[in-house]
Amino acid sequence: MPDYEKLTRALEARGFRVSFFPTGEEAAAYLTGAIQGKTVGAGGSETLRQLGLLEALSRENTVYSHALPGADRAEAIRQAALAQVYLSSANGLAETGELINIDGRGNRVSATLARHETVYFVVGRNKIRPDFAQALDRARNIAGPRNAVRLKLSTPCAVRGDRCYDCQSPDRICRALAVLWAAPTGVGTTEVVLIDQDLGF
Template sequence: MNFDKITKNLEKLGYKVSVFESKEKAVEYLNIYIHDVSVGFGGSMSVKEMGLYESLREHNETYWHWLLDKNLSVDETRKKALTTDVYISSVNGISEDGEIINIDGTGNRIAAICYGHKKVYFIVGKNKIAPDFDSAMSRARNIAAVKNTNRFKSKTPCVANGDKCYDCKSKERMCRGFSIFYYPPYGCEYEVILINENLGF
C-alpha cells in the first residue's frame, strides 16, 4: 500500500509519522525509542497481534488491563495506564486526510489518548485506513465496533446479525463514546505508526 498521501497529510497536521513494511519492523523500532519509561496500553488487537506488550515490558514499566502482571485489578491497571510517560493505542478508523477515530466502551482509551502523557503512539495497520472521514467513521462503527462487540458475545443487534452498527439501546452496547482527532491535541507528542499489514479490527 502507498502511504504517501496519508503520511503527508498527517505530518501537515503535526503528527510524526513512521512507516514499516511489517509488524516485526515496527516492534523493533518501538523497542529502540520506548526504553526505561512507564508505558500504558489501550485495549488493542493490533498490539496483541504484534506481541508489543511482551516485548516492551522487558525494559519498561508497563500497564495493560488485558495482561495483568503486577497484582493490580483491571480497573487499577487502567488508572495506572492513564498516568504513564507513554501511551500506545491502535485506531478504529483513520482517513487519508488524517482524521483519527476511536470508539470506546469504558472510556479509558479515549481519556488516555487525549491528555496526560509525554507521548502517544497510534498503531495503524493498512486495513484501518479509509479514503475520507465518512468512510473512516463507517469503518469504525460497522467493522471495528461490531467485531469488538462480538468478541465479548454481547447481546446486541450487531452481534446477532453480524453485519453493522444498529445504534442500539442495549445495556451491553460497547460503542458508548467516540473520539475524533482533527488535529493532535496540545501538550503531547503524537506519532502515527503505519504498518503495511492488516492488524486488528
C-alpha cells in the same frame, strides 16, 4: 493499497509525527527500541495483542494495561492514564488525516488525549479509508461489530455480525467517539505508526 504518501503528508500537516513499516515485526522492533525505561499505558487492543507489543515492552519498561494477564483491572486503567507513554490503535484513519476511536468505558479515548510524553497510534492498513466519512463508517460498522463478536456480547451487531444497529443494549461498547483532527498541543508528541499489514479490528 492505501495512499501512504497522501496520508503521511496529511498527518504531518496536522502536527502528527509519522513512521511507516512494511511489517508488524519491524514496527514492534522500532517501538521496543524507542521506548525504554518508561511507564507505558495501553487499553485493550487487538493490534497490540497481535504484535505481542505489551509483553515485549514489559522487558524494558513498566507496562500498565488491563489486557495483561493477571492485571488488577481498575488499577491498571488508573496507572495507564498516568503513564509517560501511551499506546493505542485506531478504529479508523482517513487519508485526509483524521484519526478516529470509539470506546465503551472511555479509558482508551480519554488516555489518548491526556498528558503523556508520547502517544503512539499503531495502525494497520485495514483501518485506513480515503476520507473522514468512510473512516467513521468503518469505525462504526466494522470495528464495533467485530469487537462485539470477539467479546461475545449480547448486541444485535454481535448476533448478526454485519453492521452497527446503533443499539441501546446494556452491552453496547460504542459509548464515546474521539476524532483527532490534529495532534493535540501541549501534551507531548503524538506519533502515528503505520504498518502495511492487516492488524486488529
